[in-house]
Amino acid sequence: MSKILEKEFFSENVVRLVLDAPEIARTRKPGHFVIVKIDKQGERIPLTIATSDPDKGTVTLVIQKVGVTSAKLAAMQVGDEIMDVVGPLGKATHIQKTGTVLCAGGGVGVAPLLPIVEGFKKAGNRVITVLAARTKDLVILEEQMRAFSDEVIIMTDDGSYGKKGLVTAGMEEVIQREKVDLSVVIGPAIMMKFAALTTKKYNIKTYASLNTIMVDGTGMCGACRITVCGKTRFVCVDGPEFDAHQVDFDLMLSRLGAYREQEQEAYQKYLETVEIAG
Amino acid sequence: MENILEYLKAERSQEWRAEIRKSMKAKERMEKARTEMPEEDPLVRSVSNVEVNTGLTAGQAVLEAQRCIDCPSPTCITGCPVGINIPKFIKKIEAKDFLGAAEVLKDTNGLPAVCGRVCPQEKQCEAQCFYTIKMDKPPVAIGYLERFAADYERDSGKMAIPDTAEFNNIKLAVIGSGPAGLAAAGDLAKFGYDVTVFEALHEIGGVLKYGIPEFRLPNEIVDVEIDNLRKMGVKFRTNFIVGKTASFEDLKAQGYQAFFVGSGAGLPRFMNSPGENYNGIFSSNEYLTRVNLMNAANPDFDTPVISGNLVAVIGGGNTAMDSVRTAKRLGAERAMIIYRRSEEEMPARVEEVKHAKEEGIEFMNLHNPLEYYADDNGRVNRMKVQKMELGEPDASGRRRPIPIEGSEFMVDVDTVVVSVGVSPNPLIPASLPELKVTDWGTIVVNKETMQTSIPELFAGGDIVRGGATVILAMGDGRKAAAGMHKFIMEKIKAN
Ligand SMILES: Cc1cc2nc3c(=O)[nH]c(=O)nc-3n(C[C@H](O)[C@H](O)[C@H](O)COP(=O)(O)OP(=O)(O)OC[C@H]3O[C@@H](n4cnc5c(N)ncnc54)[C@H](O)[C@@H]3O)c2cc1C
Numbered sequence: 001m002s003k004i005l006e007k008e009f010f011s012e013n014v015v016r017l018v019l020d021a022p023e024i025a026r027t028r029k030p031g032h033f034v035i036v037k038i039d040k041q042g043e044r045i046p047l048t049i050a051t052s053d054p055d056k057g058t059v060t061l062v063i064q065k066v067g068v069t070s071a072k073l074a075a076m077q078v079g080d081e082i083m084d085v086v087g088p089l090g091k092a093t094h095i096q097k098t099g100t101v102l103c104a105g106g107g108v109g110v111a112p113l114l115p116i117v118e119g120f121k122k123a124g125n126r127v128i129t130v131l132a133a134r135t136k137d138l139v140i141l142e143e144q145m146r147a148f149s150d151e152v153i154i155m156t157d158d159g160s161y162g163k164k165g166l167v168t169a170g171m172e173e174v175i176q177r178e179k180v181d182l183s184v185v186i187g188p189a190i191m192m193k194f195a196a197l198t199t200k201k202y203n204i205k206t207y208a209s210l211n212t213i214m215v216d217g218t219g220m221c222g223a224c225r226i227t228v229c230g231k232t233r234f235v236c237v238d239g240p241e242f243d244a245h246q247v248d249f250d251l252m253l254s255r256l257g258a259y260r261e262q263e264q265e266a267y268q269k270y271l272e273t274v275e276i277a278g
Numbered sequence: 279m280e281n282i283l284e285y286l287k288a289e290r291s292q293e294w295r296a297e298i299r300k301s302m303k304a305k306e307r308m309e310k311a312r313t314e315m316p317e318e319d320p321l322v323r324s325v326s327n328v329e330v331n332t333g334l335t336a337g338q339a340v341l342e343a344q345r346c347i348d349c350p351s352p353t354c355i356t357g358c359p360v361g362i363n364i365p366k367f368i369k370k371i372e373a374k375d376f377l378g379a380a381e382v383l384k385d386t387n388g389l390p391a392v393c394g395r396v397c398p399q400e401k402q403c404e405a406q407c408f409y410t411i412k413m414d415k416p417p418v419a420i421g422y423l424e425r426f427a428a429d430y431e432r433d434s435g436k437m438a439i440p441d442t443a444e445f446n447n448i449k450l451a452v453i454g455s456g457p458a459g460l461a462a463a464g465d466l467a468k469f470g471y472d473v474t475v476f477e478a479l480h481e482i483g484g485v486l487k488y489g490i491p492e493f494r495l496p497n498e499i500v501d502v503e504i505d506n507l508r509k510m511g512v513k514f515r516t517n518f519i520v521g522k523t524a525s526f527e528d529l530k531a532q533g534y535q536a537f538f539v540g541s542g543a544g545l546p547r548f549m550n551s552p553g554e555n556y557n558g559i560f561s562s563n564e565y566l567t568r569v570n571l572m573n574a575a576n577p578d579f580d581t582p583v584i585s586g587n588l589v590a591v592i593g594g595g596n597t598a599m600d601s602v603r604t605a606k607r608l609g610a611e612r613a614m615i616i617y618r619r620s621e622e623e624m625p626a627r628v629e630e631v632k633h634a635k636e637e638g639i640e641f642m643n644l645h646n647p648l649e650y651y652a653d654d655n656g657r658v659n660r661m662k663v664q665k666m667e668l669g670e671p672d673a674s675g676r677r678r679p680i681p682i683e684g685s686e687f688m689v690d691v692d693t694v695v696v697s698v699g700v701s702p703n704p705l706i707p708a709s710l711p712e713l714k715v716t717d718w719g720t721i722v723v724n725k726e727t728m729q730t731s732i733p734e735l736f737a738g739g740d741i742v743r744g745g746a747t748v749i750l751a752m753g754d755g756r757k758a759a760a761g762m763h764k765f766i767m768e769k770i771k772a773n
């Protein structure tokens with residue numbers, strides 16, 4: 001049982017929750033995630049630990065509503081209890097001082113990018129963050145990113161905010177302007193694929209944090225498996241970060257869609273029940 | 279050994295037992311036919327989750343108990359990894375003292391209702407029964423009788439909670455709540471320790487919960503046993519991964535003085551065949567976890583599962599049988615086993631293979647998968663298989679399968695479950711670099727005490743054996759509990 005201690009909406013679809021989880025707070029490092037199961041009927045979903053406070057014994061999650069479980073979490077209130085929270089899981093990010101780090105995030109990837117941006121900044125790097133979204137309303141966590149970035153570049157597909165264009169255009173602008181030592185990309189698989197192709201052109205070491213579908217998060221099921229450099233790897237224990245130039249993103253893209261029909265159907269059903277309940 | 283034989287002899291000569299023995303002639307006992315286990319109709323059970331074996335009635339149990347001739351040197355006991363006093367519990371059943379029978383079982387086996395259901399009896403106790411080895415007749419149905427006595431006790435509401443020694447306030451940790459961990463926790467509680475079981479998942483029970491399906495082992499039965507451990511003072515912490523949530527050092531700092539590691543062999547193996555990562559291809563762990571642990575087939579639960587129409591399960595073990603029968607229950611039109619050897623070499627329990635056949639499972643034995651193909655959405659739609667023949671026996675003593683060149687053909691599938699074995703869970707060894715492990719990743723232990731290369735750390739079950747059985751895991755847990763008790767007592771004496 002983990003109690004929700006604080007709740008704040010960053011935007012209509014993005015919520016920050018602070019949970020009481022003293023043990024996890026004590027051992028967690030940037031890049032780690034937890035698996036959360038709301039109630040008896042719930043599914044287990046992975047969420048990055050955005051920050052933690054070992055003294056207060058709290059961990060902070062930043063959740064974007066995309067389906068049933070994320071929407072249910074966003075609807076929970078301060079004082080409510082989440083039945084199961086387990087972690088910290090995964091390998092911690094290799095945060096070191098390397099010089100200039102180009103971080104790029106889009107869609108569901110922006111939330112898990114936040115602690116990485118923070119970590120690299122605190123380690124003394126110059127951090128440039130590119131945030132990409134389809135349109136202005138979908139740009140999230142801009143303020144939080146600015147707090148830990150030397151520069152934030154916003155890209156929208158329709159040009160309604162920041163610059164018009166894809167995430168890769170924003171990345172290229174930076175790469176052509178100055179020397180980039182390392183890049184970290186998190187977002188939809190298709191975005192990571194093209195971001196990785198971009199940095200590969202310039203021979204910039206790039207990490208992608210992969211948000212595959214997971215069940216246990218401890219290496220027991222293989223639901224999270226992907227192909228890296230021709231070999232099968234488990235994202236939950238071998239990752240979630242991998243050398244982006246070695247990941248088979250096309251396969252990952254298709255694996256993420258494995259339950260799309262069921263997910264959409266379930267979300268529709270959930271939204272209807274919420275509407276009825278008012 | 280001497281002592282045990284003496285003890286068994288003394289037990290056997292007790293008056294009640296001699297009387298029961300004399301109540302019927304051995305010849306008459308041996309003429310009786312083995313009782314058949316009543317089963318749910320295949321047509322009913324293959325579309326629901328009801329338990330397949332429905333259990334003996336009291337009358338049937340007594341009749342079957344009469345078959346046992348109460349041998350002077352009971353060979354059956356040598357086939358049981360925990361050495362249950364088999365003739366004694368069976369004669370208690372014959373004497374209609376069913377609660378007494380359950381008590382005998384519990385002297386050496388903390389989970390008789392589980393073992394009576396899932397033990398490979400035909401390879402263990404029943405393989406060593408006098409009927410099997412000397413008479414060439416079907417053995418006494420030891421497993422059925424064990425289940426009967428345990429179920430009777432549970433249903434009677436008079437379940438005995440084992441006596442525990444005076445609480446000694448010494449904290450011990452058990453890591454993993456599978457059969458090995460549960461058995462260790464039970465014995466340690468009996469010795470009077472303050473025992474906490476740490477479990478990574480949100481449910482207690484290990485494979486008993488996430489792996490073995492309801493239709494073979496209802497969760498309720500496991501839960502009753504866990505409740506009993508709670509009543510004995512054992513504490514449980516779910517969602518706690520030792521090595522992640524807290525390290526061994528952290529736990530030591532919290533006062534834990536010794537550890538039992540029963541972390542199992544939970545890592546699924548794949549075959550690295552081309553196309554194996556397409557959608558619709560699962561490890562049996564994922565498939566069974568979604569259905570058993572997450573209740574994915576129940577629309578009230580949020581976890582999804584793909585319930586295919588044309589399901590191929592690769593492998594021939596218990597896990598493969600559980601997966602293929604689960605697929606049938608999720609509505610598959612064709613549920614197939616693809617196994618590279620013949621039925622004779624199948625590691626699955628004979629009963630499971632029989633039940634699978636009754637339920638309409640197709641067996642493609644002597645076939646091996648080569649490659650998978652997918653549709654435009656990346657969902658598997660066909661697989662290429664190759665026929666095999668059997669050659670000379672290999673290191674495992676089973677005949678080696680050899681591919682038949684040019685025999686490849688395609689099978690239409692929409693779901694594939696890869697069930698070709700598991701590897702030891704690396705979480706604990708990875709967090710303890712000084713712990714001695716084998717090249718296969720299993721933890722090295724002293725076979726008598728189950729102590730590892732780290733003195734305060736003991737281990738047993740699949741993490742030591744690399745994949746075994748429920749009863750072997752429990753036997754290890756009990757041995758380790760004794761080893762830990764000795765270790766602590768010596769430590770106290772030394773101070
Ligand atoms: C290691 C890791 C860390 C993560 N950290 C965060 C985080 O900090 N904040 C956050 O908001 N999300 C994070 N995610 C993604 C999060 O787990 C998913 O958004 C969540 O599982 C969706 O569940 P749902 O029931 O709400 O939606 P579903 O109904 O399951 O899915 C709705 C839609 O989202 C897509 N989707 C489903 N699962 C994922 C996924 N894992 N990644 C990307 N898209 C997915 C589906 O294709 C579908 O279209 C992380 C994922 C991983 C693997």
Ligand SMILES: Cc1cc2nc3c(=O)[nH]c(=O)nc-3n(C[C@H](O)[C@H](O)[C@H](O)COP(=O)(O)OP(=O)(O)OC[C@H]3O[C@@H](n4cnc5c(N)ncnc54)[C@H](O)[C@@H]3O)c2cc1C
Nearest residue numbers: 454456457458478484485489520541542739740746747748
């Ligand atoms: C589908 C299936 C069917 C089977 N059928 C049979 C059968 O019919 N008969 C039979 O005798 N055997 C059967 N077996 C084998 C049997 O289940 C195993 O041999 C037995 O469960 C091993 O017990 P264990 O306690 O060693 O490990 P497990 O049961 O695997 O339990 C290990 C537990 O430890 C937890 N854990 C791991 N690491 C950590 C950590 N770091 N911190 C906290 N917790 C941790 C895991 O989550 C898990 O719950 C079957 C196995 C499977 C998978």
Ligand code: SF4
Nearest residue numbers: 358393397402403421
């Ligand atoms: S525990 Fe297993 S091997 Fe031992 S008597 Fe019971 S069924 Fe047979």
Ligand code: SF4
Nearest residue numbers: 346347349354407408
């Ligand atoms: S060997 Fe068979 S007949 Fe003899 S005591 Fe054991 S169960 Fe009974």
Ligand code: FES
Nearest residue numbers: 217219221222236
């Ligand atoms: S989520 Fe199960 S192995 Fe990674």
